[in-house]
Amino acid sequence: MGESVRQILARESAGGTATVRGWVRTARHAKGLTFIEVSDGSCFAGLQVVVESTVPGFETELRQLQTGCGVVATGELVESPGKEQSLELRAARVEIVGPVADGYPLQKKRHSFEYLRSIAHLRPRTNTVGSVFRVRNAAARAIHEFFQERGFLWLHTPIITASDAEGAGNLFRVSVMDPADPARDAAGAVDFSEDFFGRETFLTVSGQLEAEIAALALTNVYTFGPTFRAENSNTSRHLAEFWMVEPEMAFCELEANADLAEAFLKHVFEYVLTHCADDMAFFNQRIDKTVIETIEHIVRTPFERITYTEAVSILQASGESFEFPVEWGIDLQSEHERYLAEKHIGKPTIVTDYPAAIKAFYMYLNDDEKTVRALDVLVPKVGEIIGGSQREHRLDVLQPRMAEHGLADADYWWYLDLRRYGSVPHSGFGLGFERLVQFVTGMANIRDVIPFPRVPGYAEF
Numbered sequence: 036m037g038e039s040v041r042q043i044l045a046r047e048s049a050g051g052t053a054t055v056r057g058w059v060r061t062a063r064h065a066k067g068l069t070f071i072e073v074s075d076g077s078c079f080a081g082l083q084v085v086v087e088s089t090v091p092g093f094e095t096e097l098r099q100l101q102t103g104c105g106v107v108a109t110g111e112l113v114e115s116p117g118k119e120q121s122l123e124l125r126a127a128r129v130e131i132v133g134p135v136a137d138g139y140p141l142q143k144k145r146h147s148f149e150y151l152r153s154i155a156h157l158r159p160r161t162n163t164v165g166s167v168f169r170v171r172n173a174a175a176r177a178i179h180e181f182f183q184e185r186g187f188l189w190l191h192t193p194i195i196t197a198s199d200a201e202g203a204g205n206l207f208r209v210s211v212m213d214p215a216d217p218a219r220d221a222a223g224a225v226d227f228s229e230d231f232f233g234r235e236t237f238l239t240v241s242g243q244l245e246a247e248i249a250a251l252a253l254t255n256v257y258t259f260g261p262t263f264r265a266e267n268s269n270t271s272r273h274l275a276e277f278w279m280v281e282p283e284m285a286f287c288e289l290e291a292n293a294d295l296a297e298a299f300l301k302h303v304f305e306y307v308l309t310h311c312a313d314d315m316a317f318f319n320q321r322i323d324k325t326v327i328e329t330i331e332h333i334v335r336t337p338f339e340r341i342t343y344t345e346a347v348s349i350l351q352a353s354g355e356s357f358e359f360p361v362e363w364g365i366d367l368q369s370e371h372e373r374y375l376a377e378k379h380i381g382k383p384t385i386v387t388d389y390p391a392a393i394k395a396f397y398m399y400l401n402d403d404e405k406t407v408r409a410l411d412v413l414v415p416k417v418g419e420i421i422g423g424s425q426r427e428h429r430l431d432v433l434q435p436r437m438a439e440h441g442l443a444d445a446d447y448w449w450y451l452d453l454r455r456y457g458s459v460p461h462s463g464f465g466l467g468f469e470r471l472v473q474f475v476t477g478m479a480n481i482r483d484v485i486p487f488p489r490v491p492g493y494a495e496f
C-alpha cells in the first residue's frame with residue numbers, strides 16, 4: 036500500500052518524490068499544462084497534480100484525463116504557488132489506470148442529494164458523501180473507544196431472532212419457504228414449523244433483550260450492529276435498516292443511565308470535531324452554517340432533564356399550533372420533540388418517565404403505576420436520537436405487563452427466567468447511529484448518511 040493523500044499532505048515540507056493513487060476530481064487542460072486534483076478518500080482535500088508538456092503522453096493519452104479517471108501519478112512534491120493548497124505534485128509520470136467512459140454521471144456541478152442516491156455506487160466520490168463516510172467511521176471509532184475505556188464488553192447479538200424486542204410488530208420475516216407454495220397445517224394456515232428454523236423468525240429490531248442476558252452476567256456490555264424495522268415511515272429520519280448502539284448495565288438505574296447517555300454523546304461529538312476538522316468545516320460551510328457552533332456548545336453545556344409530564348406542560352403553554360394536539364398520554368411527535376429541544380430549551384433534552392401505555396413492555400413501572408422509567412434524548416433538528424429505560428426486573432410486575440402487550444410467556448421464557456434467577460436493577464439505551472451522524476453533519480436526510488439506504492419501496496445496490 037502506498038502513501039495516501041493524507042500522508043502526503045501531512046509531510047513536513049516540500050521536496051522528495053511522491054506517488055499518488057486515486058481518482059480525478061477535476062481536470063483542467065491549458066496550453067502546455069494540465070492540472071488535475073486527485074482524491075483517494077483519505078482526507079477531505081485532494082492533491083493537486085501539475086502535468087507539464089514534458090510528461091510522457093502529454094499530447095496523447097493524458098489529454099483524456101477527466102473527472103472520474105483512476106490514476107497513478109509520480110513526481111516531485113513542491114510548494115504550491117496557489118492559495119488553495121500548500122503542496123502540489125509536479126508530475127514526472129501519469130498513468131491512466133482506469134479511463135472514464137462517456138456519460139460519467141458525476142460532473143463538477145453540484146448534484147442534488149436525491150439524484151446522488153440513485154447513483155449510490157458513485158456518490159462516495161463526491162465531497163459530501165466522502166465526508167459523511169469519514170465522519171461515520173470516526174464516530175464508530177469514538178463509540179468503541181468510549182465503551183472500551185469504561186470496561187464495557189462488545190456483545191454480538193443475533194440478527195435473526197424469534198422475538199420482537201420492541202413489541203411493536205414492525206418485523207421483517209426471515210423464511211426459506213416458497214411464498215407461492217408454503218407448507219400448510221391441517222387448517223390451511225402457513226406452517227412455520229416446516230420452515231428453516233422450525234418456527235417463525237425475523238430480522239432483529241434491537242439487540243436489547245439479548246444484551247440484558249449478557250449484562251446480568253458481565254455487568255456492562257454494548258452492542259453495535261444493524262437493526263431492521265418494517266415501519267412504513269417515509270421521513271427524513273427513518274430507515275428500514277439502520278445501525279444501533281445499545282449499552283446495557285447491571286446495577287444501574289435511570290439516573291445513571293441518563294448520565295452515561297450524556298457523557299457518551301459528548302465524547303462522540305468531541306471526537307468528531309477534533310478528528311474530522313476538515314470534513315466538519317465543509318459541512319459548516321456547505322450544509323449547515325451552525326453545525327460546528329451547535330456541537331461545540333453541546334459538548335460544553337449540561338443537557339436539560341425534564342419529565343414527560345413537564346414536557347407536556349411546556350408544549351401546552353407554548354402557544355404553538357401543532358399538527359398533533361398535545362395532551363397527557365400522547366406519544367411525543369417529531370414536531371413536539373423538535374419544539375422542546377430546538378425552540379424552548381435550545382439544547383439536548385433528556386425526557387424521562389413517559390406514560391406506560393405508549394412505551395415498550397420491558398420498562399420499569401414507577402410507583403404511580405402510570406409512568407415508566409423511560410428516557411429519550413432529544414436533540415435540535417433530529418428530535419429523538421436515543422431511546423432507553425431502566426428495565427422491569429420484578430417478575431410479578433413484568434409478567435402482567437407482557438400479557439397486556441399480548442406477548443406469550445412461552446415465547447419469552449428465557450427473558451422471564453432472568454427475573455427468577457439473580458434479577459437486579461439494570462438499564463440501557465439505544466442510539467440510532469445514522470441519527471447521530473445526521474446530527475453531527477447537519478445533513479437534512481438520513482438517507483444520505485448511510486452508504487446504501489433501505490427505505491419503503493427501495494433497496495437498490
Ligand code: 4AD
Pocket residue numbers: 200201240241242243264266272273274275277279281282419420421422423424463464465466467468469470
Ligand atoms: O427508541 P428505540 O425504538 O429503542 C429501542 O430499540 C431500545 N431497545 C433501545 C434500548 O433501550 N436498548 O430505538 C432506539 C433509537 C432511536 O432513539 C432512534 O435514534 C433510532 O434508534 N431509530 C431509528 N433510526 C433510524 N431509522 C429508524 N426507523 C429508527 N427507529 C429507531
Ligand code: MG
Pocket residue numbers: 419421422
Ligand atoms: Mg424510541
